[in-house]
Amino acid sequence: MELTFNPQNFSPEETQSGETKKEILDLFSVTDSSLLKARNETDRRVSEVINEFIGGSEVSTDVRLNDLLTNFCKSEIPDKPLNVDEYIAFFNKNIIRHSTRTSSPRYIGHMTSALPYFIKPLAGLIVTLNQNVVKAETAKVLTPYERQVIAMLHRAIYQFDSDFYNHHIQNRESVLGILTSGGTIANLTALWCARNSALGPCEGFNGVEKEGMDAALKFYGYKDAVIIGSAMMHYSFEKAADLLGIGSNNSIKIPVDKNNHIDLSELRKTVEECHRKRRLIIAIIANAGTTDCGAIDPIERVAEIAYKEGCHFHVDAAWGGPLLFSDKYRNRLKGIELADSVTIDGHKQLYLPMGLGMIFMRNPQAAKSIEKNSNYIIRRGSIDLGRRSLEGSRPAMSIYLHAALNIIAKGGYEFLINEGIKKAEYMAGLIKSMREFELLTEPDMNMLLYRFIPERLRGKAADHMLDDADNEVINKYNEQLQKLQRNGGYSFVSRTSFSSELYQNKSLVALRAVLANPLTCEANINEVINDQLNIAKRLNL
Amino acid sequence: MELTFNPQNFSPEETQSGETKKEILDLFSVTDSSLLKARNETDRRVSEVINEFIGGSEVSTDVRLNDLLTNFCKSEIPDKPLNVDEYIAFFNKNIIRHSTRTSSPRYIGHMTSALPYFIKPLAGLIVTLNQNVVKAETAKVLTPYERQVIAMLHRAIYQFDSDFYNHHIQNRESVLGILTSGGTIANLTALWCARNSALGPCEGFNGVEKEGMDAALKFYGYKDAVIIGSAMMHYSFEKAADLLGIGSNNSIKIPVDKNNHIDLSELRKTVEECHRKRRLIIAIIANAGTTDCGAIDPIERVAEIAYKEGCHFHVDAAWGGPLLFSDKYRNRLKGIELADSVTIDGHKQLYLPMGLGMIFMRNPQAAKSIEKNSNYIIRRGSIDLGRRSLEGSRPAMSIYLHAALNIIAKGGYEFLINEGIKKAEYMAGLIKSMREFELLTEPDMNMLLYRFIPERLRGKAADHMLDDADNEVINKYNEQLQKLQRNGGYSFVSRTSFSSELYQNKSLVALRAVLANPLTCEANINEVINDQLNIAKRLNL
Missing domain, CATH: 3.90.1150.170 (Aspartate Aminotransferase, domain 1)
Known part of the structure; x- marks a missing residue:
């Protein structure tokens, strides 16, 4: 084969001069050893800054947030680059000290706390590797690695046998779960699957996915659609009902008893009424740790009601999921293995950084109802994790999870x-x-x-x-x-x-x-x- | 006031013995100086591992992904904790070398590349600070800080005057934009706002948010609802049409010309036809950099058509947004300032880590249509950023953005x-x-x-x-x-x-x-x- 490529015509241009150019390219350089040395120095200084901050025990300064607002009123983007160390110094002086010391042992008010130190080096690793797990071409081995860690937690929930996991763990047509940016997206994904299955395609109808809520309810002859959970369920369900075209008023909130558990007889009554009135129940939700007070609904009993009605059963274990690891308390989640879908947050009781939600599916084929493809990124039949996920480009948060399941381990x-x-x-x-x-x-x-x-x-x-x-x-x-x-x-x-x-x-x-x-x-x-x-x-x- | 608190009755228990206990608590300790020293050593080793990897120029090993799958088939969670350094060694040997070297200068196939080095120390800072920006109580100063950085980019797009920004930048009733986990959530948020405004509450109707798509279309007398963009628009719009109950078949794709720009006369025809047939146009979308080939639709002309029809005009500038910074090429985005909403991704041409999408709104009140509140976390009237966002708990990704707008700057x-x-x-x-x-x-x-x-x-x-x-x-x-x-x-x-x-x-x-x-x-x-x-x-x- 004759090559017409003549590099003489296309020899690389000499680099332009210009201070900005050098300054900027230096930021990206990965080989210049004097730069690497200077960076180690920066890393060390940032570590010092962080250690100094998290070593303290006050929850925050007593400066009122309202008094700080005036420091953040400039809206122009600077023209000229600032030195990294100057920025770090600015950040240390003005931002860190007025942030919330969530690691303080006296900060016991939210689901945010001290985290294990190994997340810090891993965070650097993750952003430097810059893998995008939407697609194997931008992540390669991180694809089967993420599938593995999802399967590990799936097994902790559902405890199917080894054959099941051997079959599904690396099977590209199976989805045992999906990493998301948080519990809200996880809950939304669960209800999205549930809705698309309940109003799925059949002879003469392309399904709600393609034809929309209006056409789907009409085709199936429902008056409307609802989701049902307790009065204490997370506000993400209201969001999901709004987003999915169900309507947040159709997110039915069952009263709770004095222990904040869903009232089962009220639930039964509501389910029967919906059935009678041709209101489609897209999902029944049980809380495994309400955000308000950590209350756990009687999961097994709620599961029975959902099974009887034949509708999707979701457990929101964003907070409580890790009770699975405790021999002493696991029984409080009894029935979670009956759930069609389960939400667990990594950034809550798995002690990992923000931005790590997970949804697990009992049926490895359930996520097919939300599958999307595109030519340039997610090809049909590919191993790409982006085929069945609400989000597109995603960081390799699985690294935190995989590390933690090994370093912290069940024990x-x-x-x-x-x-x-x-x-x-x-x-x-x-x-x-x-x-x-x-x-x-x-x-x-x-x-x-x-x-x-x-x-x-x-x-x-x-x-x-x-x-x-x-x-x-x-x-x-x-x-x-x-x-x-x-x-x-x-x-x-x-x-x-x-x-x-x-x-x-x-x-x-x-x-x-x-x-x-x-x-x-x-x-x-x-x-x-x-x-x-x-x-x-x-x-x- | 008499204090009945008698610490004698409630003196802290002696700590239990047990190896696991010490091992685990050591991971969380923030003050033990010998631990801190050992951690510096771990940090240094991880830095070495990373530098070695990103210093290479091969795109990946020639080992086929399919041949790696068998290494990721164990689904049991280990019982016993593993030492951090052992995990790092495992990761280096088995994962890093089989990941994709997105920093390679010969990796020119996806929107993923080398990133500036300062993201590494900042990543450590962000996860160690562990702020949750859903709420000021878990983020404090990061709240106005995030509002500022959003305003800076809003100004780069819309260029309103200083009075506008002075009024809105720290005004808790205004939303200039929202940080999201990515462009998909940003596009979805834009269409969610658009749908909830187009089918909003009025005399005798609570709005699509509360009553759902079926009821809303009926009340307003529409046959159905559509979104319109070019055949090259991102697949997230199809997802959004599915999610929002519009139906992905109602995501209308207008053909493109030979330059992959939306065909304006086809667009006009389609808009007129929808109008005639009582199909509600929820939004018209222009691409500012298609994912396929970076094509930029004639934004100003599309804006005119949307304005004439009175419908929401969205610009997906996930990829192309940063052209705003170039005096030479900014004119290619002419008309972007007319958009009701604009998506820009931080993890694309702002060269920041994965998980950083943004949606900007021309009208600071537009996001009211998606507002949600809850007693335990997002109170009505609060400054909390979670009041108007699809996601709940979120990391302080604004730190990358604020740093980059200063360190890389417009220049x-x-x-x-x-x-x-x-x-x-x-x-x-x-x-x-x-x-x-x-x-x-x-x-x-x-x-x-x-x-x-x-x-x-x-x-x-x-x-x-x-x-x-x-x-x-x-x-x-x-x-x-x-x-x-x-x-x-x-x-x-x-x-x-x-x-x-x-x-x-x-x-x-x-x-x-x-x-x-x-x-x-x-x-x-x-x-x-x-x-x-x-x-x-x-x-x-």
């Missing part, structure tokens, strides 16, 4: 889960022993709702005689208390409001504690409670 | 954009000069479609006499060529197939080059082409 997670529950029991006991506080929920795992009772109402509280006006006062008091505690910066719990069975479903403001930080010990819990007592002394409402 | 991005286009012009010239190849698209920016022509068909190709059978042969040839090049591991371009105006809309397999890697120089382009010529010599089809 480590079991320890962390058991410790969290023990701490919650300790804190619940502490609160129950004190007249200043009222415990509002008995913990199903490691979260508590409670409130402060102002002195003059303690007698009535002890006698269960608080009326609506009293609760109004207590609500305001606790709202103030939580704000002052947050602004003080010494310790932190969050707050919520919920309809309490204890008070005729009156809406109560509650203090909310999440005992998930491995660095938190019982002494820290005492400190948080003492901080509240001290603030309460100054609070005259 | 740096301008240089990178201009260089990419120059390289694409170089490569296009090279291909046009060679009988072995046929250039299939003239580049609008830094992407090319071309194909190899087997020797015996070159005469016919030069005379524009190729028939369908010939094209069939050439398609197969190029598919093989691309696969062999990929598997060889020396260099990489991707492939796509598209209906070419050049050949009566026959579907052609094309080689696809993306000239975005700042490390790629003209000599590397020569190497890629030479690799293809060498492979072609061995390829007898």
Whole structure:
């Protein structure tokens, strides 16, 4: 074969001069050894900055967020490049110190905590490798690697036999689960699959996927479509109902009992009513750890109701999923193996960075209902992970997960889960022993709702005689208390409001504690409670 | 106030003994200085591993992906914790070397490339800070910081005056844009806003958000709903049409001209027809850089059509957005400032890590149509960024963006954009000069479609006499060529197939080059082409 390629005509141009050019290309260079040395120095300085910050124990500075807003009002993009070290110095001075120290052992208010240190070097590795797992061509081995880690967690949930996993683990036509950017996308993906299956293609109809909700309900003869879960289900389900064209008013919220578990007889009644009225039930949802207070619905019983109705059964175990690792507490999730889909978040009780949600599917073919292809990126029949996922380009978050399942392992997670529950029991006991506080929920795992009772109402509280006006006062008091505690910066719990069975479903403001930080010990819990007592002394409402 | 808290009753328990316990808690410790020292050592080793990998220039090993699958078939989660350094060693040996070297200057096939080194220390910083920007209580200053960086890019697009930005930048009722996990979620968010506005609440109706697609179309008296874009629009729009209950068949694809730009007269005809048939146009979409070949639709003209019809106008500038930074090429995006919403990806031409999409809104009140609240996390009226976003918990990806807009700055991005286009012009010239190849698209920016022509068909190709059978042969040839090049591991371009105006809309397999890697120089382009010529010599089809 004759080659007409004449490199003389197309010899590389001399590089342009120009300061910007060199400065910018230096940022990307991967071989210049003097640059690499300087970078090690930068890395070291950043490590110092980070260690200094996370070594502290205050939750935040006492500077109010509103007072910081004025520092962030410039909207012009600078023309000229800034040196990396100058940026790091700026960031250290202005940003880090005013961020939230979620690693503090006294930060027990949200589902965010200290993380294991190995995520730091892995984070550098992940962004430098810059794999895009949407497609094998941009990720290669990270494709089967991600499939493996998904299968490992699938097995922890469903416990099928080895034959099952041997068959599906690397079978490109099977989907055991999907990594997502978070629990919201995971829950949305579950309902998307459920909707597309319930209103799928058949003789004379191309399915809701292709023809839309309006045409699908008409074709199948339903009045409308609904999803059903408890009043405590995560707000992502409301979002999903909106997004999927179901309508958020058709996200039916079943009342809960005094333990915040879904009321089964109400659920049954609602399901029957929907059935009777030709309302399609797209999915029934059970919570395995509500965001409010960690309540776990009776999963097995909810599964029975869903099975009887023949509709999709989803378990939102974004928070509670890792109880699977605890021999002592796994039984609290009994029935999760019956779920058509399960959500678990890596950035919650797997102690991994933000941006790591997961959806698992019992049926490895279920995700076919959401499959999309495109010529340039996701070809039909390919091994590409992007064939069946809501998201497109995605980072290799599987690296955190795979590392953690090996480095922390089942044994480590079991320890962390058991410790969290023990701490919650300790804190619940502490609160129950004190007249200043009222415990509002008995913990199903490691979260508590409670409130402060102002002195003059303690007698009535002890006698269960608080009326609506009293609760109004207590609500305001606790709202103030939580704000002052947050602004003080010494310790932190969050707050919520919920309809309490204890008070005729009156809406109560509650203090909310999440005992998930491995660095938190019982002494820290005492400190948080003492901080509240001290603030309460100054609070005259 | 009397304190009933008696710490004696609730003194912290002695820590349990147990090896696992110590091992696990050590992973989380933030203060033990001997641990911190050991970690520096681990960080250093990981840096070495990374530098060694990215310093290479092969695109990948020549080991076939299928041959690697068997290494990833174990689905049991280990019981016992593994040492971090052992895991790093495993990862280096088995994973890194079989991943894709997206930083290679000869990897010019996808929108993934070398990234600036400062993302590595920042990645460590971000995961260690572990801020969750869904809520100010888990992010504090990162909230106004993210708002600022969004405003900076909003200004680059829309160029409103300083008064506008001063008013909205830190105003909690305004949303100038939303960070998302990627362009797919950004495009979906845009259409979600558009749908919820077009079918919004009014007297006697609660809006599609609350009542669903079926009820909304009925109430407003539409036959159905559609979105309209070119045949080259990203497959995320099809996903979005499916998800939003519109139906992916109602994602109308307008043919493109020979430059892959949307055919305006076809678009006008379609819009009129939809109008006549009471089909609601939820949005008209213009591409600013198609994924296939970087084609830029005539944005201003598409805007006119959308304005006339009064429907939402979205510009998908996931790839092409950063042309805004180039004084030389910004005019190619003329009209983008008329868009109701614009998607730009940080992980594409802003050279930042995966997982950074953005949607910008012209009207700071537009995102109200998707607002959701919940008691425990996103309270009504709060400054929390989670009030108006599809996703819930999110990492502080804004740190990469803020750093890059300062460190690379407008000047740096301008240089990178201009260089990419120059390289694409170089490569296009090279291909046009060679009988072995046929250039299939003239580049609008830094992407090319071309194909190899087997020797015996070159005469016919030069005379524009190729028939369908010939094209069939050439398609197969190029598919093989691309696969062999990929598997060889020396260099990489991707492939796509598209209906070419050049050949009566026959579907052609094309080689696809993306000239975005700042490390790629003209000599590397020569190497890629030479690799293809060498492979072609061995390829007898």
